[in-house]
Amino acid sequence: MCEHSPKCPSATAADRLAASVYTASPEAGWSLLCNGVVTFEDTGYLLPSGDICVPQRPLPREAAVT
Numbered sequence: 001m002c003e004h005s006p007k008c009p010s011a012t013a014a015d016r017l018a019a020s021v022y023t024a025s026p027e028a029g030w031s032l033l034c035n036g037v038v039t040f041e042d043t044g045y046l047l048p049s050g051d052i053c054v055p056q057r058p059l060p061r062e063a064a065v066t
Helices: none
Strands: 021-025 030-033 038-040
Touching: none
Parallel strands: none
Antiparallel strands: 021 030, 030 038
């Protein structure tokens, strides 16, 4: 899908979320990156392989363990 030069990071790369947005549906809360990764507004994402990456939101300060 990626036609950028230089190419965007692949879906298996550690920096996969740095790929450019291919298409988006902000009203539905998702974006498709040019490497096939679907990102969601809650910071979770879905890889082309079907693997799910849960949201990476920080814990609120009062919930953080000290």
